[in-house]
Amino acid sequence: MTTSDDVVDALVRTTFEVAGALTRIGGEHDLSLTQLRVLGILRDRRARVTELAAYLGLDKSTMSGLIDRAQRRGLLTRGKNPDDGRVVEVYMTPAGLELARRVDDDIRRALAPATGRLDPEQLGRLVDLLEVVLAHSPRAHAVPGPAAAS
């Protein structure tokens, strides 16, 4: 009989496996897991520094450093907010968008052997079950759209 503990074990193991794959793929593009997430978040919209820090659960000073390094690489840009002089808006450059697209492709390709094993019905069931987990996760807030590079 499957218990709640079994699900926790499977979730944790899957988390480390997927995180490992993401770390490896990110590394192939000189991106840390966190930089990968930043790119994923900014892929379809701009955001403020504090907003990004809140999404990622990081201090704003940490966020400043992450943005600095990504900006130095030409992946994103800082802009002023005309309505509030304190705010800094962060958004992707074309090079950043291009890199995000490539990383996203690599992620799907890396997970294909696993997801390709599931038939359409299983795919639907897995997504539904993961959505339940996500909906009741410790922080079912903050992170808006697709997390990584999607």
Next chain:
Amino acid sequence: MTTSDDVVDALVRTTFEVAGALTRIGGEHDLSLTQLRVLGILRDRRARVTELAAYLGLDKSTMSGLIDRAQRRGLLTRGKNPDDGRVVEVYMTPAGLELARRVDDDIRRALAPATGRLDPEQLGRLVDLLEVVLAHSPRAHAVPGPAAAS
């Protein structure tokens, strides 16, 4: 209709959520995600430095540092291998085992709101589906037993 891409999105989002929870819980005990994994791996058996590094996908020099810091905190110990003078065996101290137990409890408690939403049949289905993903994950090798703290 659910596609392979939808599953990848859900897996990635779940990965970041669970990893976030593990990072937070680890942090409450002054443990990084990596230290958390080390404790989880050594919970039920000892291992060599290189073996641990391979499991975690880290360089052996990185592993040396991780062991140093955990050992300095009294969580684990280094021992010699009588059959091969080059080998260093790493194993948990009672304090390390006790901490691993507490962290494990916290993890299950943190995920309970999510897993508690699933009925027995759903629990079984989710575990089965995650096992399929794990079996065909990019590195369905190395990591032996339960990954984190189980």
Next chain:
DNA sequence: TATTGTTATACTCTATAACTATA
């Protein structure tokens, strides 16, 4: 006064390269 962001500082995590000791 409160909020937004940056900077200074310190520590952990990480890899590369060079090294020691053992095989």
Next chain:
DNA sequence: TATAGTTATAGAGTATAACAATA
């Protein structure tokens, strides 16, 4: 020579505290 592990070094990621600018 090859393998196991450590150390030195450098850079990224992280938080805390102090700060500047704006509200």
